[in-house]
Each structure stands twice: as C-alpha cells, then as structure tokens.
Amino acid sequence: MSENNDFFSRVYGVVKLIPAGRVTTYGAVAAAIGSPGAARMVGWAMNKAFSHTGYLPAHRVVNRNGMLTGKHAFPNANTMQELLESEGVRVKNDKVMDFQKVFWAPEVIDLSHHENS
C-alpha cells in the first residue's frame, strides 16, 4: 500500500488505467491523484517510468493541447506516434487528431475514504 502513497506510484496507477485507443493529459492525471498543479511532475514521472518495470502506456499521455510533447523520451522520435496510431489514435504533426474524442478522463482518486461510483 505504501507504494500507492508515492506520488509516482499514483501516476503509474492512473496511467495504467488508460484504455487503448484513448489518451489523457498530464493535468488530468495530476488532478486525479489530488495534485492538479503537479502536471509537470506527471510528465517527469513518465520519463522515470521507463525504468519502471512493467508496461506503462506513457504514449497515451499528452499535454493539454494533445501534442506529443514527450515523444523525445521514446527510443525513437516517432515511436510514440506509431504506438498511438497502432491503437487507432490518429496523429498529425505530433498532435493527436480528434483529441477531444479520444480523450479519456481518469477517475479522480478520493483521498477521503468511501464515496465511489
């Protein structure tokens, strides 16, 4: 459980929930973990996530503009785009097309106790 208490672990937990063919934003993930202003931390966690064992769809996380700002962190500059297109997400000019349609909003983690859909 302590793992889930770590900021990074929370980010990973949310990112892992992103369904294929969908994308979300750093700010949305940050808000989901209770730190709406920590969007930068989310991206930073993604970079570090490459060291994280296990599959982490970091390519499904883009900035609020739908731009693939983190593509440079992948083995190849076009890896992120190819992964997205492979899942059905159209990308043009390092930017997600129909971003609003493929956008997936993560479930906000209630730090309280109960209250859940």
Next chain:
DNA sequence: CGTCTGACGCACG
C-alpha cells in the same frame, strides 16, 4: 540547505 531543472498549465500583453 540553496538553487536549477522539468514529457505542464494558465495568466498576461
């Protein structure tokens, strides 16, 4: 302990 950086986001001009 002080300072800089960073896959962001927003306010301001």
Next chain:
DNA sequence: GCGTGCGCCAGAC
C-alpha cells in the same frame, strides 16, 4: 492567435 513569464511539486547537484 502567439510569445513570454510565473507557479506547481519533487528530485538532483
């Protein structure tokens, strides 16, 4: 609509 500056939070040096 675009460029610039500041704030957020956590880690590295």
